[in-house]
Amino acid sequence: MPPRYELVADALRAQIMAGTLRPGSLIPSAGALAHEHGVGRDTALKGIAVLRREGLLFLAPDKSIRVGPVAGRATRGPLSIPDxxxxxxxxxxxxxxxxxxxxxxxxxxxxxxxxxxxxxxxxxxxxxxxxxxxxxxx
Incomplete structure (x- = not known):
């Protein structure tokens, strides 16, 4: 079973890819994510950090975490043959x-x-x- 923070990241990633969370929109707070997924706030923050590293989320000038632009998103697709x-x-x-x-x-x-x-x-x-x-x- 994957770590719990990965489950939070996977759930958010699925919402982003499905368009439920649109580019520029605020994501739920770490507290709300923690409550929704039955994890601690630190675990939810770790899941958010995974998506920030992937480029799916970004820190806006107002210090909120928002969904990144559609272009250039990292996705977990099938492996391709390297160059x-x-x-x-x-x-x-x-x-x-x-x-x-x-x-x-x-x-x-x-x-x-x-x-x-x-x-x-x-x-x-x-x-x-x-x-x-x-x-x-x-």
Whole structure:
């Protein structure tokens, strides 16, 4: 069973994708979400944070959390074949993280897309956009 905050995020995501929560609209408060889903307020806030990282929600200038614009939304669709495949050498270590502002600009990444970091030695590190590369392990 997924963590409870993921259930909150999944419920909100479904409402956004169905159009029940329209772009620019306020989402329910963390307290209301907590009550609706039978979780604590911190759990509801964690679910909201997941959707903010995905780019589905944003913090408006008035400090409210609102539904983001339709264009560029991250969705959980079927896996696609990556543009390129990276061969990870024996002993190589791969991790994923959110990109820095500079990396996002360099790779022209939309908000919410992670990067893959391939470490092949003590000081050798390659960074690749995760939405364009697959990995081939030894």
């Amino acid at each position: 390129d495949v990276l061969d990870v050498p024996p002993g190589g270590v791969v991790s994923a993280r959110m990109p820095t502002r500079r990396e996002r600009e360099r790779f022209d990444l939309p908000e919410g897309v992670p990067v893959l970091v391939v470490r092949t030695g003590a000081a050798e590190e390659e960074v690749h956009p995760a939405d364009r590369y697959g990995l081939r392990l030894p």
